[in-house]
Amino acid sequence: LAKTTQPISMDSYEGQEVNITCSHNNIATNDYITWYQQFPSQGPRFIIQGYKTKVTNEVASLFIPADRKSSTLSLPRVSLSDTAVYYCLVGPRFGAGSYQLTFGKGTKLSVIP
Amino acid sequence: NAGVTQTPKFQVLKTGQSMTLQCAQDMNHNSMYWYRQDPGMGLRLIYYSASEGTTDKGEVPNGYNVSRLNKREFSLRLESAAPSQTSVYFCASILGTGGSNQPQHFGDGTRLSIL
Numbered sequence: 001l002a003k004t005t006q007p008i009s010m011d012s013y014e015g016q017e018v019n020i021t022c023s024h025n026n027i028a029t030n031d032y033i034t035w036y037q038q039f040p041s042q043g044p045r046f047i048i049q050g051y052k053t054k055v056t057n058e059v060a061s062l063f064i065p066a067d068r069k070s071s072t073l074s075l076p077r078v079s080l081s082d083t084a085v086y087y088c089l090v091g092p093r094f095g096a097g098s099y100q101l102t103f104g105k106g107t108k109l110s111v112i113p
Numbered sequence: 114n115a116g117v118t119q120t121p122k123f124q125v126l127k128t129g130q131s132m133t134l135q136c137a138q139d140m141n142h143n144s145m146y147w148y149r150q151d152p153g154m155g156l157r158l159i160y161y162s163a164s165e166g167t168t169d170k171g172e173v174p175n176g177y178n179v180s181r182l183n184k185r186e187f188s189l190r191l192e193s194a195a196p197s198q199t200s201v202y203f204c205a206s207i208l209g210t211g212g213s214n215q216p217q218h219f220g221d222g223t224r225l226s227i228l
Contacts, residue, residue, distance in 0.1 A: 032214050043117075043203045043219025044156070087155065091214040101213045102172060103148075103155035 002027045002090040009108040018075045020107050022088030025069050033064060033071045034089045038106070044087060048073070075109075083111045115139050119204050119220035126194045126227045134189040134223050136204030144207040145187035146171075146217065147179060149200040156203060162187055164210045194227045201225070 005023040012018045024033070032051050036044035048055055050062040050071070061074040075082055087106040120135045136145065143164050148156040148171075158171030162181040176198060178190045187206075191198055201224050205217040 034214055034216070036217075041222070043205070043221055044217070045219070046216040049214075049216065089214060092212060093214050094209075094212055100158065100171065102158065105153070105155045 002031055004088050004090050004104055006086075006088050006104065006107045008105065009110065011110045011112060012078055013112050014079055015077050018078050018082070018109060020073045020075075020086055020088075020109065021070055022073070022090075023070045024088075024090045027068050027090055028092070030092045030095070031068075031090050032093050033062065033068075035060070035062065035073045036087045036089070036103070038085045038087065039083075044103070047086075078109075078111050080111050080113065082109065084109060117204055117206055117218050117220035119202075119223050121223060122221070123224045124226070126191075126225065128195060128227060130194050130227075132191050132194060132225075134191075134202055134204075134225070135186070136188065136220060137186045138204075138206040138218070139185065140206065140208070140218065141184070142206035142208050142218070143184070143210045144213070144215075145181065146205040146207075146213060147177075147187065147189045148203045148205065149173065149198075150203060150222075151200050158213075159189065159202075161213070196227050199225060199227045 002024045034049040035047045038044040048062045055062045063072040085106040091101040117138045146161045147159040160179040162168045165184045201222045205219045207215045
């Protein structure tokens with residue numbers, strides 16, 4: 001299973017764009033990249049998933065370069081309510097090894113007024 | 114929509130007591146998972162059920178048992194609670210019968226303290 005590395009924490013001011021990068025050097029051909037958001041006292045919430053290039057939804061964008069060895073979660077114009085821990089997961093959606101994905105410690109984003 | 118519902122939300126046990134944590138989902142999902150999260154840590158997989166009638170061990174199964182009662186419900190049992198099992202427990206579900214890198218839907222957790 002691909003090992004991921006994320007910054008432990010990040011600070012940002014309200015209204016700024018925030019980019020959180022996840023490194024996954026040993027990503028496999030059939031691996032997808034998934035991001036979750038977790039607020040205090042709540043379970044994680046799925047944000048976005050991608051395989052290559054760029055994926056965008058109403059919450060965030062996910063940028064994946066051609067070599068797929070890293071990915072960047074982009075949150076546009078953050079607000080105080082975006083203060084949370086963000087987790088990057090890498091692994092297959094199906095088949096052998098797809099059930100044992102682990103959530104690392106994530107990146108704690110603090111949005112400052 | 115209720116989504117994934119966990120009960121109870123809080124519980125305090127004494128060492129050696131037993132307890133069952135309940136999880137139910139109303140989304141007709143096939144796969145269900147139990148995680149624990151310790152302070153400042155990520156989530157660690159305890160057990161999972163890829164489909165109704167099947168269960169398998171995750172990363173940290175020792176001290177726990179599970180039952181996939183039906184398609185909706187997946188319970189986690191602590192037979193003899195130990196202080197090291199003090200944690201927040203999360204249940205999650207996935208629509209498909211594939212693996213956990215499909216979008217997971219989480220409950221709000223059960224905060225368990227063992228004295």
